[in-house]
Amino acid sequence: MTRGTRIDGIAAGRLEAEQYTQNFGDLYTPLDRHEAQVASDRCYFCYDAPCVTACPTTIDIPLFIRQIATDTPEAAAKTIFNQNILGGMCARVCPTEQLCEEACVREAAEGKPVQIGLLQRYATDTLMGRDTHPFTRAATTGKTVAVVGAGPAGLSAAHRLAMHGHDVTLYDARPKPGGLNEYGIAAYKTPEDFAQAEVDWLMKIGGITFKHDQKLGAEIALDSLADQHDAVFLAIGLSGVNALGAQGDTLENVTDAVRFIDALRQSDKSAVPVGRNVVVIGGGMTAVDAAVQSRLLGAENVSMVYRRDQSRMSASTKEQDHAAHEGVRLIFNAQPVAVHGSGAAQQVEFEYTVDGPGGLTGTGETFQLPADQVLVAIGQTLGAVSVDLDGRKIAVTGAGRTSRDGVWAGGDCAAGGDDLTVTAVAEGRDAAEDIHAYLSA
Amino acid sequence: MADLSINFAGIKSPNPFWLASAPPTDKEYNVRRAFEAGWGGVVWKTLGLDPSVVNVNGPRYGAIYGADRRLLGLNNIELITDRPLETNLQEIKSVKRDYPDRAVVVSLMVPCEEWAWKQILPLVEETGADGVELNFGCPHGMSERGMGAAVGQVPEYIEMVTRWVKQNTRMPCIVKLTPNITDVRLPAEAAHRGGADAVSLINTINSITSVNLDLFAPEPTIDGKGAHGGYCGPAVKPIALNMVAEIGRNPETANLPISGIGGITTWRDAAEFIALGAGSVQVCTAAMTYGFKIVDEMISGLSQWMDEKGHESIDAITGRAIPNCSDWKHLNLNYVAKAKIDQDLCISCGRCFAACEDTSHQAISMSEDRTFEVIDEECVACNLCVNVCPIEDCITMEEMAAGTTDPRTGKVVEEEFADWTTHPNNPAAVAAE
Ligand SMILES: Cc1cc2nc3c(=O)[nH]c(=O)nc-3n(C[C@H](O)[C@H](O)[C@H](O)COP(=O)(O)OP(=O)(O)OC[C@H]3O[C@@H](n4cnc5c(N)ncnc54)[C@H](O)[C@@H]3O)c2cc1C
Ligand SMILES: Cc1cc2nc3c(=O)[nH]c(=O)nc-3n(C[C@H](O)[C@H](O)[C@H](O)COP(=O)(O)O)c2cc1C
Ligand code: SF4
Numbered sequence: 001m002t003r004g005t006r007i008d009g010i011a012a013g014r015l016e017a018e019q020y021t022q023n024f025g026d027l028y029t030p031l032d033r034h035e036a037q038v039a040s041d042r043c044y045f046c047y048d049a050p051c052v053t054a055c056p057t058t059i060d061i062p063l064f065i066r067q068i069a070t071d072t073p074e075a076a077a078k079t080i081f082n083q084n085i086l087g088g089m090c091a092r093v094c095p096t097e098q099l100c101e102e103a104c105v106r107e108a109a110e111g112k113p114v115q116i117g118l119l120q121r122y123a124t125d126t127l128m129g130r131d132t133h134p135f136t137r138a139a140t141t142g143k144t145v146a147v148v149g150a151g152p153a154g155l156s157a158a159h160r161l162a163m164h165g166h167d168v169t170l171y172d173a174r175p176k177p178g179g180l181n182e183y184g185i186a187a188y189k190t191p192e193d194f195a196q197a198e199v200d201w202l203m204k205i206g207g208i209t210f211k212h213d214q215k216l217g218a219e220i221a222l223d224s225l226a227d228q229h230d231a232v233f234l235a236i237g238l239s240g241v242n243a244l245g246a247q248g249d250t251l252e253n254v255t256d257a258v259r260f261i262d263a264l265r266q267s268d269k270s271a272v273p274v275g276r277n278v279v280v281i282g283g284g285m286t287a288v289d290a291a292v293q294s295r296l297l298g299a300e301n302v303s304m305v306y307r308r309d310q311s312r313m314s315a316s317t318k319e320q321d322h323a324a325h326e327g328v329r330l331i332f333n334a335q336p337v338a339v340h341g342s343g344a345a346q347q348v349e350f351e352y353t354v355d356g357p358g359g360l361t362g363t364g365e366t367f368q369l370p371a372d373q374v375l376v377a378i379g380q381t382l383g384a385v386s387v388d389l390d391g392r393k394i395a396v397t398g399a400g401r402t403s404r405d406g407v408w409a410g411g412d413c414a415a416g417g418d419d420l421t422v423t424a425v426a427e428g429r430d431a432a433e434d435i436h437a438y439l440s441a
Numbered sequence: 442m443a444d445l446s447i448n449f450a451g452i453k454s455p456n457p458f459w460l461a462s463a464p465p466t467d468k469e470y471n472v473r474r475a476f477e478a479g480w481g482g483v484v485w486k487t488l489g490l491d492p493s494v495v496n497v498n499g500p501r502y503g504a505i506y507g508a509d510r511r512l513l514g515l516n517n518i519e520l521i522t523d524r525p526l527e528t529n530l531q532e533i534k535s536v537k538r539d540y541p542d543r544a545v546v547v548s549l550m551v552p553c554e555e556w557a558w559k560q561i562l563p564l565v566e567e568t569g570a571d572g573v574e575l576n577f578g579c580p581h582g583m584s585e586r587g588m589g590a591a592v593g594q595v596p597e598y599i600e601m602v603t604r605w606v607k608q609n610t611r612m613p614c615i616v617k618l619t620p621n622i623t624d625v626r627l628p629a630e631a632a633h634r635g636g637a638d639a640v641s642l643i644n645t646i647n648s649i650t651s652v653n654l655d656l657f658a659p660e661p662t663i664d665g666k667g668a669h670g671g672y673c674g675p676a677v678k679p680i681a682l683n684m685v686a687e688i689g690r691n692p693e694t695a696n697l698p699i700s701g702i703g704g705i706t707t708w709r710d711a712a713e714f715i716a717l718g719a720g721s722v723q724v725c726t727a728a729m730t731y732g733f734k735i736v737d738e739m740i741s742g743l744s745q746w747m748d749e750k751g752h753e754s755i756d757a758i759t760g761r762a763i764p765n766c767s768d769w770k771h772l773n774l775n776y777v778a779k780a781k782i783d784q785d786l787c788i789s790c791g792r793c794f795a796a797c798e799d800t801s802h803q804a805i806s807m808s809e810d811r812t813f814e815v816i817d818e819e820c821v822a823c824n825l826c827v828n829v830c831p832i833e834d835c836i837t838m839e840e841m842a843a844g845t846t847d848p849r850t851g852k853v854v855e856e857e858f859a860d861w862t863t864h865p866n867n868p869a870a871v872a873a874e
Contacts, residue, residue: 060737063738070707079741
């Protein structure tokens with residue numbers, strides 16, 4: 001028997017088995033050949049195309065779409081992978097509505113961009129389905145590079161370095177490679193263990209040794225890595241989280257949303273406990289993912305509360321619509337005052353806000369939301385690292401050079417750029433090219 | 442990796458994709474950028490004697506569109522280069538010097554008199570160009586002055602001029618043919634007799650793309666009047682393919698290298714021309730529509746296809762379809778097929794029904810719930826339903842195995858080949874031996 005959505009408190013197994021399968025299956029149906037042909041036909045093959053400029057990895061989008069149109073999706077995939085080796089993941093997780101598709105001239109013409117993300121997926125799935133690797137390694141150079149962090153930035157750098165013939169040791173604090181692809185991205189964006197399949201495929205380039213459970217600052221240290229290797233690339237993402245800092249934030253069932261998603265990604269969904277009334281605090285992609293996945297796990301009421309105006313939310317309109325479509329209630333201009341409960345959370349008290357020229361101020365008016373689970377998604381922070389920082393991230397110049405000679409950094413841990421998978425891939429690739437130039441000099 | 446490089450009538454280039462003589466190759470600036478984009482060669486925009494021609498100062502082009510305003514056909518009234526000869530020659534020399542591995546062929550059109558060819562050929566040779574192409578094809582403007590298609594329509598002139606050219610230069614000579622004739626084999630044979638190293642085709646087809654119904658004037662309209670132009674682009678590809686095949690099949694010209702031109706837009710178009718005998722291909726409209734960058738797709742697509750099929754070189758595929766180009770009278774009349782509709786793919790639009798019911802053989806049935814099925818008793822396998830169906834592969838032609846009975850004729854499908862030449866209905870039939 002399932003527990004149902006109306007059982008109070010936190011409970012696992014609220015839904016029927018099929019419902020979990022359905023809820024956590026692919027969010028977007030992939031295009032079949034006919035659909036891909038029709039979709040590719042709409043591309044105008046623009047000159048110096050705005051979509052390419054909008055892509056952080058500068059994929060030659062018109063070319064790959066033309067290659068799909070002429071029925072050579074494998075060639076299309078190569079065009080994509082040349083620029084972005086994680087083009088398969090990016091096709092699934094990129095907020096295309098804020099990137100390439102937003103820039104598409106057909107968005108301007110008809111409000112309907114070419115379906116670049118889905119076309120990219122069609123091409124990359126086709127080639128990856130062939131089970132061969134499209135790149136070959138250059139002759140080994142005898143140089144070794146340590147890449148710390150096996151998320152998108154680290155993987156992208158490792159692949160590019162290996163391709164240029166360097167030997168790469170890829171360290172990660174966690175047992176599996178993939179970073180947030182494996183532990184963070186919403187389950188319905190990357191079902192069927194795509195993250196691991198992609199890593200396995202990427203590793204086929206050869207020359208990359210993965211070492212798990214190796215945490216910088218614990219099992220490994222920057223000084224010794226720098227001594228043992230010709231270069232080091234730091235791609236450690238943001239492993240810490242911001243605390244709520246409101247009264248009652250240490251009550252039971254007040255959890256950091258990233259941890260919640262991490263556990264969910266690694267578990268059988270029917271074993272993941274979720275509240276009847278869930279309150280998510282935050283306005284970004286993590287908040288949306290935590291809220292939506294709570295609903296998909298069978299929570300009856302899920303509210304996502306953001307302290308500022310809707311226009312300031314970092315989650316895109318499409319993401320917000322998705323949340324609303326899944327039955328998440330979006331509340332804006334309300335900041336948490338306190339979590340109430342005895343032992344475990346029971347309600348969250350919010351105060352309405354106004355966002356004026358002088359910053360965000362409370363209006364004094366408050367309200368309460370019932371909550372047996374509170375998920376906090378108000379930003380992540382960099383773990384300890386012994387290079388100079390720029391604000392709260394690693395300071396870099398050029399293609400990821402840190403304050404320390406021979407050490408590069410990229411992805412979420414490095415200053416500059418949006419915290420997106422595709423940006424991490426671009427920074428990893430560019431740092432790898434810079435390291436390659438440095439090692440070849 | 443398949444080898445895309447070619448040696449076409451002694452002219453080498455790293456891939457078979459050349460830009461045809463036209464605005465894309467009108468000046469050094471363009472040609473350098475084209476080479477940077479990856480084109481294997483160019484045929485320089487046709488040169489003439491000074492004083493240079495002048496072009497109209499109003500619209501030169503008209504267009505035909507498919508769905509979504511996709512350009513399918515382009516019509517132009519542009520003449521040969523309108524820049525001084527010396528400017529072009531200097532630029533050709535400078536480009537060729539910097540791109541020794543690319544093919545630089547110079548298109549020429551001068552009056553039909555030997556002195557004119559004797560005058561221009563040494564100047565071209567001096568540039569270091571790899572060859573010349575004789576423009577006997579331009580169907581507008583120049584033909585009014587006795588050049589271009591006016592020469593190309595008279596085989597004797599073609600032969601004569603080609604011979605002059607061969608006598609006055611060591612450069613390979615390509616003769617560019619006009620499609621505005623009744624039988625393309627005759628001008629090709631004439632070029633061959635004159636000593637041409639190769640032919641290229643097609644140049645543009647006489648056309649009026651549209652009529653302005655307010656002005657009652659053909660478009661493009663210049664001050665209320667219009668002149669016919671030359672048609673090119675995807676719409677002319679079938680005409681060009683046939684002409685290329687005709688020359689390839691003709692025993693007289695069977696070994697004459699052909700540079701295929703006409704509507705080439707994708708790798709597949711190029712591969713088709715090559716299969717019908719082209720040793721190089723030339724592109725104009727596709728570059729004018731999408732820019733030089735399209736060559737990337739042509740190169741990647743052709744390489745991928747050749748790799749997948751194990752074709753190692755362009756030579757290995759050139760003319761591979763020629764033996765299968767037949768005459769109607771030699772098609773097997775014992776080959777029987779039936780249309781088949783894949784019900785899983787069918788979207789029930791009913792276009793096949795409209796086509797077959799209204800204009801063909803009433804061989805498709807339509808049920809109350811819009812299920813469309815082929816009636817084998819009526820289907821003559823004409824292919825019209827396949828052609829009008831919006832979904833690729835939804836309707837296919839299925840061959841009937843020998844020994845089965847065709848429900849339309851009640852006859853058993855025979856294994857043996859039998860064509861019109863032996864058919865009892867043919868008054869001129871010869872009995873099969
Ligand atoms: C919940 C959530 C959903 C998201 N959804 C999207 C989305 O849909 N689309 C999108 O584009 N982006 C999304 N993002 C952002 C995206 O996941 C990140 O921008 C991207 O993963 C950053 O890549 P990275 O390689 O820099 O870091 P990460 O992916 O964080 O990888 C860092 C790696 O370093 C390891 N590591 C950390 N510290 C150490 C250490 N001290 N020693 C050794 N290893 C260490 C970690 O274990 C991890 O494997 C999402 C983020 C979150 C949190
Ligand atoms: C604007 C324009 C100008 C052209 N000028 C010439 C020319 O000067 N000499 C020539 O041989 N062909 C000329 N052509 C014909 C092209 O070289 C080519 O034979 C023809 O366009 C068919 O190829 P396509 O379908 O790829 O365009 C011209 C074509 C166009 C569209
Ligand atoms: S393409 Fe347009 S802008 Fe350029 S010359 Fe022609 S008419 Fe003028």
